[in-house]
Amino acid sequence: MKVEAKILLGLGLFFGLMCAVYWNWSLENAGGVMMFAAMLLGFLPGSYYYWWSRRMKQRPEDNPQATQTQGAGVVGAFPGSSIFPFVMGMGAFFVVLALVFGIWLLVPGLGLVVWALLGGTAEGRRGGQH
Amino acid sequence: MTDVLDPPVHVEPHDGGHEEHHGPTGILNWLTTTDHKVIGLSYTVTAVIMLVIGGLFAEIIRGQLATPNGTLVSLAQYNELFTMHGSVMIYLFAGPFAFGALANIIVPIQIGAPDMAFPRLNALSYWLYLTGAITMLSGFFTAGGAANFGWVGYAPLSNSLNTPGAGADLWIGGLLLTGFSAIFTGVNLVATIFYLRAPGMTMFRMPIFTWNMLVTAILILLAFPVLTAGLIMLYADRHFGTHIYSVAGGGVPVLWQHIFWFWGHPEVYILALPFFGMVTEIIAVFSRKPVFGYKGMIFATLTIAALSLGVWAHHMFTTGVVLLPFFSIMSLLIAVPTGIKMFNWIGTMWRGQIWFSTAMLMAIGFLFTFLIGGLTGIYLASPPLDFFTHDTYFVVAHFHSVVMALVLAGMAGLYYWGPKITGYLLNEKIGKAQFWFLFIGSQVFTIPLYILGLQGMPRRMAVYPHDPQWKMLNDLSTLGAVLIGLSTVLFVVNVVVSWKKYPAGDNPWDAHTLEWFTTSPPPHHNFYRLPQIRSERPTWDHNHPEHRALHHGEHEPAHENAGAKQ
Numbered sequence: 001m002k003v004e005a006k007i008l009l010g011l012g013l014f015f016g017l018m019c020a021v022y023w024n025w026s027l028e029n030a031g032g033v034m035m036f037a038a039m040l041l042g043f044l045p046g047s048y049y050y051w052w053s054r055r056m057k058q059r060p061e062d063n064p065q066a067t068q069t070q071g072a073g074v075v076g077a078f079p080g081s082s083i084f085p086f087v088m089g090m091g092a093f094f095v096v097l098a099l100v101f102g103i104w105l106l107v108p109g110l111g112l113v114v115w116a117l118l119g120g121t122a123e124g125r126r127g128g129q130h
Numbered sequence: 131m132t133d134v135l136d137p138p139v140h141v142e143p144h145d146g147g148h149e150e151h152h153g154p155t156g157i158l159n160w161l162t163t164t165d166h167k168v169i170g171l172s173y174t175v176t177a178v179i180m181l182v183i184g185g186l187f188a189e190i191i192r193g194q195l196a197t198p199n200g201t202l203v204s205l206a207q208y209n210e211l212f213t214m215h216g217s218v219m220i221y222l223f224a225g226p227f228a229f230g231a232l233a234n235i236i237v238p239i240q241i242g243a244p245d246m247a248f249p250r251l252n253a254l255s256y257w258l259y260l261t262g263a264i265t266m267l268s269g270f271f272t273a274g275g276a277a278n279f280g281w282v283g284y285a286p287l288s289n290s291l292n293t294p295g296a297g298a299d300l301w302i303g304g305l306l307l308t309g310f311s312a313i314f315t316g317v318n319l320v321a322t323i324f325y326l327r328a329p330g331m332t333m334f335r336m337p338i339f340t341w342n343m344l345v346t347a348i349l350i351l352l353a354f355p356v357l358t359a360g361l362i363m364l365y366a367d368r369h370f371g372t373h374i375y376s377v378a379g380g381g382v383p384v385l386w387q388h389i390f391w392f393w394g395h396p397e398v399y400i401l402a403l404p405f406f407g408m409v410t411e412i413i414a415v416f417s418r419k420p421v422f423g424y425k426g427m428i429f430a431t432l433t434i435a436a437l438s439l440g441v442w443a444h445h446m447f448t449t450g451v452v453l454l455p456f457f458s459i460m461s462l463l464i465a466v467p468t469g470i471k472m473f474n475w476i477g478t479m480w481r482g483q484i485w486f487s488t489a490m491l492m493a494i495g496f497l498f499t500f501l502i503g504g505l506t507g508i509y510l511a512s513p514p515l516d517f518f519t520h521d522t523y524f525v526v527a528h529f530h531s532v533v534m535a536l537v538l539a540g541m542a543g544l545y546y547w548g549p550k551i552t553g554y555l556l557n558e559k560i561g562k563a564q565f566w567f568l569f570i571g572s573q574v575f576t577i578p579l580y581i582l583g584l585q586g587m588p589r590r591m592a593v594y595p596h597d598p599q600w601k602m603l604n605d606l607s608t609l610g611a612v613l614i615g616l617s618t619v620l621f622v623v624n625v626v627v628s629w630k631k632y633p634a635g636d637n638p639w640d641a642h643t644l645e646w647f648t649t650s651p652p653p654h655h656n657f658y659r660l661p662q663i664r665s666e667r668p669t670w671d672h673n674h675p676e677h678r679a680l681h682h683g684e685h686e687p688a689h690e691n692a693g694a695k696q
């Protein structure tokens with residue numbers, strides 16, 4: 001986990017430096033703001049990972065000598081199939097079409113999105129189909 | 131050889147078995163699947179169809195330009211064609227092919243994971259991509275035609291006064307959908323690579339392709355939200371009466387350019403890094419050597435990614451309102467890590483036992499073509515030279531050298547990994563013919579454009595002055611485009627001719643990485659068993675125990691019967 005954290009922190013640091021140089025030199029705000037946000041995107045998850053990496057014991061994937069047996073067991077729930085991504089995708093499609101062809105398309109669009117959110121969450125609770 | 135295997139254990143999905151997977155079949159299976167391999171295959175097919183559509187637009191463009199006063203299409207249609215050619219190629223082919231198609235299939239298998247971290251989100255990514263593509267292309271069927279303001283949609287040309295009509299809005303809508311699709315894929319790739327690696331697969335043992343996809347995913351997360359926000363503001367300007375990009379209401383048109391290119395330049399690397407990863411793997415395998423300078427390669431990738439966020443305004447030199455020295459220096463600096471990569475690729479081939487398979491030829495073609503694109507990019511990074519060539523065919527030629535290199539690399543990837551996905555090899559004879567058409571075609575298409583650009587031929591023009599030399603150069607370029615088109619036909623022919631003909635086996639190339647350890651195609655959840663992972667080449671170590679100690683950077687001549695497979 002340390003390597004992962006350091007990559008993000010390193011990127012954050014670099015963007016921070018670049019932001020400082022650029023903003024002070026160019027006095028142009030759009031780019032300055034965007035680079036500041038990029039710095040945050042490095043620092044926020046990076047520092048969280050770093051904080052965790054010091055508290056947890058080494059994971060088998062970080063151990064160069066790990067054997068495959070150490071990885072045995074459940075790694076997570078992997079639903080084999082689900083209709084809700086498709087439903088959600090169609091919902092988003094209609095929402096976007098509403099931007100072009102008329103506001104009424106929001107009704108089926110948001111309807112499908114809400115259905116997918118509820119259905120997908122319930123399915124997640126059950127652990128999904130296989 | 132099972133003695134070097136750990137007991138056949140595998141990550142268990144919580145239903146207990148990965149082999150018996152009873153899902154729906156047929157069309158319902160396609161609609162409901164969350165298997166990264168099936169999703170990746172859908173992405174691959176869709177993206178290749180987009181390449182063909184974008185290619186058809188390109189052929190029409192080149193047909194129009196074959197004569198100075200071409201009448202193949204009207205001026206208005208020409209505007210739609212170059213806009214949609216660029217948009218389809220960048221937004222709907224190159225990106226999704228890079229991070230949706232091959233990465234989706236290969237990354238989880240390369241690190242020994244059963245699937246992507248969020249399989250349902252992964253499926254959603256695909257549906258957003260497909261509907262986004264349909265949305266953008268449907269502009270052609272509206273009264274005003276498709277978007278026609280160039281693939282960059284500059285303000286104020288893209289406002290509701292200059293470009294009214296549904297086509298432009300469908301372009302924006304399509305980009306909103308594909309933008310979210312890309313962001314979700316980015317999230318998924320990062321989570322998969324951080325959390326689902328097999329035991330022993332430390333970060334510095336991951337294959338270079340996976341490394342590049344990690345960096346690409348981070349770049350997606352940095353860049354795409356900016357574009358999406360920019361598009362929402364563009365839509366608001368067009369329909370809600372805001373004046374974010376219009377001088378009239380106190381807005382700043384050039385703000386759109388800042389936002390667009392803050393996404394747009396990293397996008398260049400979002401497109402390129404995955405293909406760099408593919409050729410790295412392919413060159414190593416077909417030179418029968420480890421990747422030369424493995425860590426240097428990773429460092430170069432990270433440096434390119436970091437720098438790529440600080441160069442956006444090299445596309446805006448001629449606006450007169452950007453900090454020229456900053457952007458020029460940063461752009462030139464990117465040449466350094468890119469040069470490192472070039473040397474590492476050549477170093478990997480150096481004294482290797484090179485097997486000139488189709489995939490390897492395509493990869494070498496990539497190196498050559500990308501070198502031309504990279505070197506001409508260095509010219510453009512220098513403001514005085516850019517002032518001279520901006521908006522001429524020199525720029526078109528520069529980025530087509532780059533993107534044609536990416537097409538070569540993508541084809542290399544399909545020939546290399548296709549057998550893993552489908553279980554069948556493609557015909558090598560047709561493949562090599564395809565390579566020569568594509569490679570020679572790319573040069574014949576771009577090199578005349580460099581000359582035309584230096585002579586001042588502007589881009590995005592349907593007609594040009596009568597001049598025998600310009601006509602000759604344009605004809606050459608059109609000939610190149612025809613050769614490229616024929617290469618695509620050969621690819622389709624190859625798929626048809628080789629359909630289920632040449633079974634691949636698990637590891638037809640004697641390759642290095644984990645995806646070649648499992649069956650072709652891999653089972654549901656990818657592995658029945660995993661080897662010990664003790665280096666960045668676990669499959670090679672397992673198949674060649676006598677060479678286990680070999681480390682990257684070593685100039686060991688390849689082992690006996692290396693050429694046996696030829």
Ligand code: HEM
Binds near residue numbers: 213219
């Ligand atoms: C068969 C291969 C191709 C041919 C013959 C071709 C031809 C052309 C030509 C002639 C133009 C300039 C049109 C003009 O300025 O009037 C153009 C523009 C463009 N092409 Fe291609 N192209 C090909 C492949 C690609 C690929 C693979 C990509 C990206 C992955 C791509 C991306 C673009 C972009 C972004 C533009 C700029 C569009 C604009 O000005 O808004 N092209 N292409």
Ligand SMILES: [Cu+2]
Binds near residue numbers: 445
């Ligand atoms: Cu750029």
